[in-house]
Amino acid sequence: MTLSSRRILLVDDDEISRLVAAEILTHLGATVDLAAVPDDAMRLVGENRYDLIMLDLFMPNVNGIDLAGIMIALDGSLTEKITLLTAGGPDGSSPVPATRLHVFSKPLQADEVLDFLAATASGERYDVEVPAENPEYPKIDGIDIPIGIRNFMGLEQSYFATLSAFPEYSRKLLDDLTLNAAKSNTRECRRLAHSLKGSSAMIGALDIHALAKQIESSCTQSPAPGQNTDLFQRLEALIHRTNHSIEACITRQHRLFREF
Missing domain, CATH: 1.20.120.160 (HPT domain)
Known part of the structure; x- marks a missing residue:
């Protein structure tokens, strides 16, 4: 399944997280809109129809769960389209609160997004191929x-x-x-x-x-x-x-x- 006909809204206050997720989703063929703050996200939801809305869980002022609630209250059809995105891990730091929303982990995995969308739409699987390691990668201290x-x-x-x-x-x-x-x-x-x-x-x-x-x-x-x-x-x-x-x-x- 490709994402060529899909429009996705990604809401995350963190610049690097937005860049990475947007690159992955765009590479898969999706049209991606970005928002760094809830006000922009709400404006975009009012202006466009989205197949998937990804909300960072831990944002200042309004977290992802609260923002999801606001969106759903305004448009109940968004209930099955809203997901959360978080870097919270299994070690116990920043645990994900109990929620019925689907939660994607950072770094975003393309296969997981495709599987989630495939569950609600028919289509062929889109196999993501990652090129082999390039032996010419530079050596940068602290970076794998x-x-x-x-x-x-x-x-x-x-x-x-x-x-x-x-x-x-x-x-x-x-x-x-x-x-x-x-x-x-x-x-x-x-x-x-x-x-x-x-x-x-x-x-x-x-x-x-x-x-x-x-x-x-x-x-x-x-x-x-x-x-x-x-x-x-x-x-x-x-x-x-x-x-x-x-x-x-x-x-x-x-x-x-x-x-x-």
Whole structure:
């Protein structure tokens, strides 16, 4: 089954998550609309008819479940079309609340999306082929490029374009995390760590992913995120080292970065 006739709305406050999911869904043939905030999502729902609506579970102000409820209250036909998307894992951090909505995990898996849509529509299976590992991948400190490429369904050009955006994205997120930790804003620290956990997993930054998951869990348990100074300092050093390696590779104009 292809997605050439499908229109999908993806709502996620995290920039990297939107980029990755949109690339995957577009590659499968879908028309994808993106929204970073609930107001934009509601406007788009009012203007268009969607085959699938994917809502990030953990967003500021209004979470995915609450936003789904608002949408369904306005249009009951959306009940079977709304799903959730989350980086929450089986380790217990940021558990998914009880819900009847289908939940997709980050990084988004194309096969899972296709299976979900195939359950409500007839058509042939669309087999996703991921190209073999390229031995010419550059060496980037802290990044497992083959894992990131697989998360992008083998779309090297899209992957390296997203990877090049990671330094600016991660620095801003780290600044926001540090600022909210100083204010003891546990909820926002947890949300930011959750976003970093998901985005870093998508690009193959496994060490950053593990540390972000640890910070997310720590913020869940501690009412004072400022007490996690050591974790924040380790994260800052790790992000700085990884970003420096990414930017050095871009400066060397590695072929794969030049192609996007």
